[in-house]
Amino acid sequence: MVAATEERGLLKRLGNVLSDNESLLGYLFILPSLIGFIAFFAVPAFRSLLISFYEWNLLSDAQFVGFQNYNDIFADERFWRSLQITLWYVIWNIPLQTALAIFIAIMLDRLQNWSWLRGLFIIPWLLPNVVVGLLFLWMLDPSLGIVNVILQALGLPTSAFLGATETAIPSIAGINIWRHMGYNAILVFAGLKLIPKTLYEAADIDGASGWTQFWSITLPLLRPVLAFVVITSVIGSFQIFDTIAITTQGGPAGATRTILYYIYDEVFARRISMGTATAASVVLFLILVTVTILQNRYLSAGRSDLADYS
Amino acid sequence: MAAITESRATGAAAYAALSFADRLNTLGNIATWVFMILLILLTLFPFYWIIRTALTSPGAVYTNTDSLLPVEATALNFQRVLGLIDPSTLVGQDAALISAGELNFWLYLRNTLIVVGLITVGQTLFSALAAYAFARLKFPFKNQIFFAYMTGLMIPGIVLFLPNYIFVRQLGLIGTFAGIIAPTFLMTPFAVFFMRQFFLSLSSELEEAALLDGATKFGVFWRVSLPLMRGPLLTIALLTFIGSWNDYLWPFLVGRDEEVRVLTVALGIFRAQTPQAGPDWSGMMAATIVSIVPTIILFIFFGRRVVDSVQFAGFK
Numbered sequence: 001m002v003a004a005t006e007e008r009g010l011l012k013r014l015g016n017v018l019s020d021n022e023s024l025l026g027y028l029f030i031l032p033s034l035i036g037f038i039a040f041f042a043v044p045a046f047r048s049l050l051i052s053f054y055e056w057n058l059l060s061d062a063q064f065v066g067f068q069n070y071n072d073i074f075a076d077e078r079f080w081r082s083l084q085i086t087l088w089y090v091i092w093n094i095p096l097q098t099a100l101a102i103f104i105a106i107m108l109d110r111l112q113n114w115s116w117l118r119g120l121f122i123i124p125w126l127l128p129n130v131v132v133g134l135l136f137l138w139m140l141d142p143s144l145g146i147v148n149v150i151l152q153a154l155g156l157p158t159s160a161f162l163g164a165t166e167t168a169i170p171s172i173a174g175i176n177i178w179r180h181m182g183y184n185a186i187l188v189f190a191g192l193k194l195i196p197k198t199l200y201e202a203a204d205i206d207g208a209s210g211w212t213q214f215w216s217i218t219l220p221l222l223r224p225v226l227a228f229v230v231i232t233s234v235i236g237s238f239q240i241f242d243t244i245a246i247t248t249q250g251g252p253a254g255a256t257r258t259i260l261y262y263i264y265d266e267v268f269a270r271r272i273s274m275g276t277a278t279a280a281s282v283v284l285f286l287i288l289v290t291v292t293i294l295q296n297r298y299l300s301a302g303r304s305d306l307a308d309y310s
Numbered sequence: 311m312a313a314i315t316e317s318r319a320t321g322a323a324a325y326a327a328l329s330f331a332d333r334l335n336t337l338g339n340i341a342t343w344v345f346m347i348l349l350i351l352l353t354l355f356p357f358y359w360i361i362r363t364a365l366t367s368p369g370a371v372y373t374n375t376d377s378l379l380p381v382e383a384t385a386l387n388f389q390r391v392l393g394l395i396d397p398s399t400l401v402g403q404d405a406a407l408i409s410a411g412e413l414n415f416w417l418y419l420r421n422t423l424i425v426v427g428l429i430t431v432g433q434t435l436f437s438a439l440a441a442y443a444f445a446r447l448k449f450p451f452k453n454q455i456f457f458a459y460m461t462g463l464m465i466p467g468i469v470l471f472l473p474n475y476i477f478v479r480q481l482g483l484i485g486t487f488a489g490i491i492a493p494t495f496l497m498t499p500f501a502v503f504f505m506r507q508f509f510l511s512l513s514s515e516l517e518e519a520a521l522l523d524g525a526t527k528f529g530v531f532w533r534v535s536l537p538l539m540r541g542p543l544l545t546i547a548l549l550t551f552i553g554s555w556n557d558y559l560w561p562f563l564v565g566r567d568e569e570v571r572v573l574t575v576a577l578g579i580f581r582a583q584t585p586q587a588g589p590d591w592s593g594m595m596a597a598t599i600v601s602i603v604p605t606i607i608l609f610i611f612f613g614r615r616v617v618d619s620v621q622f623a624g625f626k
Contacts, residue, residue, distance in 0.1 A: 025527050026449030033440035034455065036496025041462040044473035051473065058476070100349070107346045119613040121353060122620065126605050128556035130574040131598045134581060135356050138363065138591050144375045146359055153376070182353065183620060190621035209335075239466055242558045246581055260468055267472065268563075274472065281469045288466055 052279035057272040069279040079280060081254070082262035083287075085169065089258060090237045092173035098230055100177065101184035106218070108185060109192045118189065121182030129179070133246030136175045137162065162247050165255040172243055172256060184229050191225030192218070227299035234295065235288055259284055364388065364596040371592045387596035391415055414568070415600060418576040422555065425490050425565075425572055429554045432495040434547045438539070440497060441505030442531060446514070456506075462499040467559070475563050485567040494554065501546055507622075508542035509535070545619040548612055555605060573601045 052069055056062035073079045108118055124132065139145050140161040148158040161171040195218065203213045219226075241260040244250065250257040250265075257265070259280065266277035363371060364387050365380035374381040389395045392415055443449070444456050474493050483489030516538070520530045558574045565571060566579070577597060584590050609616060 022447050022527055023449040025531075026443045026447040026452065029439040029443035029447065030455065032436040033459075033497035033502060036436065036493075037459060037462060037499070039477070040474055040493040040496075041465065041470060041499065042458065044470045044477065045462075045465050047473040047476075048469050051476075058479070103345070104349060107342070115614070115617075117350075118617045119609070120350065122613075122617055123357070123609065124353060125620075126552055126556075126609055126616070127602055128558065128574045128577075130556075130558050130577045131602055134577060134594055134598055135360055137581075138595065139356060139359055141591075144372065144591075146375070149376045178352070178356070181349075186617060186620045210338075235466065239468060245558070245562075246578060249582075263468055263472075267475075274476070278469075278472050281466075281472060285466055285469050289464070292464075 048278045049282060051274050052282050054275050056274040058274060059272070062274075065275065069275040070283075073276050073280050073283070076276075078254075078257070079262060082257050082259045085256065086238055086240070086258040086260075089169050089173055089240060090234060092170050093176055093237050094230065094234055096173075097177045097181050097184065097233065098226070100181040101188050101229065102219075102222075102226075104181060104185035105188035105192055106214075108189045118186060121185055123182070124179045125183035127179070129242035130246050132175060132179050133243045136171075136178075137247045140171055163252060165252055168248055168252060168255045172240070172247065175243055175247070176237075176240070180233065184233065187229050188222065188225055191222050194225075195221045223299060227295065230299065231292055231295050234291060238284065238288060238291075360595045360599055363592055364599050366592050368590060368592045372588070387592045388600065391593060391596045391600055414576075415597070417568070418571055418573045419601075421487075421565075421570055422572040422574075424487055425561070425570075426551055426554045428487070428491050429494050430547050430551045432491070433498060433501055433550050434543060436495075437497050437501035437546070438505050438543060440502050442509055442535060444502070445506045445509035446517070446531075446535070447527065459497075459499045459502055463503060471560065471563065474560075478564055484564050485570060486565075487570055489564045490561050490570060490572070493560065498550075501550065504546055504549075504622075505542060508539065512538060541615075544612075545615060545622070548608070548616060549619055551608065552605065552616075577601060 051062070053064060053066060054062040055065045055068070104121060108121070111117055139147050142148065142158075142160045142163045145161070147161070151158050159167050162168050199217050199221075200213060203217060208216070239260055240258055241264070244256050244258060244261060248256045250261050263277045263280045263284075266273050266280065362378070362380050365383050365385075366374070367382040367384045367386060370381035386395070444452060470493070478484060478489045478492060481489070483492065512535070517530050517534050520534045521527075525533070556574065557572075558578065561572045562575050562578060565575060571579070577594075580597060581589075581594065584594065
């Protein structure tokens, strides 16, 4: 009986020490996340690099081959084609998507009171890529799809969309613009709210037109937000996979085999080659880092002209 | 009638009185509004079209492509997606078009709820704990560890997918729920980062007052900080929920087996199994509607918060 009380007292003291030792508490708090980070982020990142120097089909033992995998993919015409297709997709996707996002954001800003509009524009982003892919596969169907029916009714030329090599990538870009323009518009809208209204009032007094105000006030002051939007969407675009897997599965005739599809094929479809697949993913990573650095410099992401006014 | 003509006449007169620049401006304004309305319609129309197609009988989908309304309206598609009728009892044209692939909806919904539920709860809880430690507590190597997390934010998914796939395979977890949730159950760098920003923006006055009153560090966290964080916790939980509900590639790699298949993967397989000539469009559209109902419900309740959290996410 006495021992039990003593034990409980000890436990309580231990609990007190634990709960008031800041360092210990800090480590306890980050422990689960640290395990997750090490096991599924840090280690795999290095392991990816390591595997890219081995020939490995998951079944037999891995063989060290040096830079052979990199030589292999650089000599592989399909690898270069996949990069080209990915770039083509990014070019179709980003400029239009960003321009529409800016337009919608400005309109949302004018229609502040209609907050439901913001909700409306974000709904497409809530849908899984798989659902969006299926939906557009149906709407863009060359012979039965409603889009061609409407085009025909308006007397416009119809298109094979996802079914033809030249139009497949632009169509997939269009699908993703539909899904992401509202999401990006919300981000830009939040950036617009940071621009002091007094700037526009001053410009009004000076007699500057709406168009002039847009180019000399809105756009420059939006730069940090735009940089964020453009960089994150470019990174996302380079990794397009879901939509393609659902709609074209890389076709027609390999026209939509992007870099992620190439990597996927190396491991799960064409052959089981972990080495070349990870080598390609490392190359993709390096491309993304380069693109991010260049964009950061070009768009001066960290600097806002707003600083000059405050 | 006369009044309308009159007002039209004054309108025209007013328009004629405008200077060229003003006229251009008015036209520009009109064009802007027309374009905005067009974008709204463009955003909404696909949703209408899913519903229209899902309510159309499987055969009529092929014959009445230009009808804006459902043709031979029927709940048949929903019934078969939800397993309420046996497809083999159907006869005639409709039966021929029905997808060879089977959609065991209730099983996939259960699987999705298990996966998404576990990820949402785990990731939110553990990321919040870590974020609190990074924002409020002092411990050795804190900044270095946080910096490492932030580096993880930049690594593209595919770089991690392959080694993670190998790791999960080596653990023997392919085709299990554990394998599907493993990479994101304990944290994502984004969740930690997001929560830390929230904790930093929270005034620490209350916490300091509680400390002065003799509360322990843990007591402060449990009784003061956590209750204040209910909003942000809900926000990150929502974002995690949406993200993992929509996830496709990872569950597709490790969880294709029927017993653990989630809805997105099931839809992908359903699509792959439909015949190239003559896909079961109305069935697929009914399946997509059913699979997004939970998201829509969430949006109806938390739409405002979702929009706000997206705005916030841009300012980290």
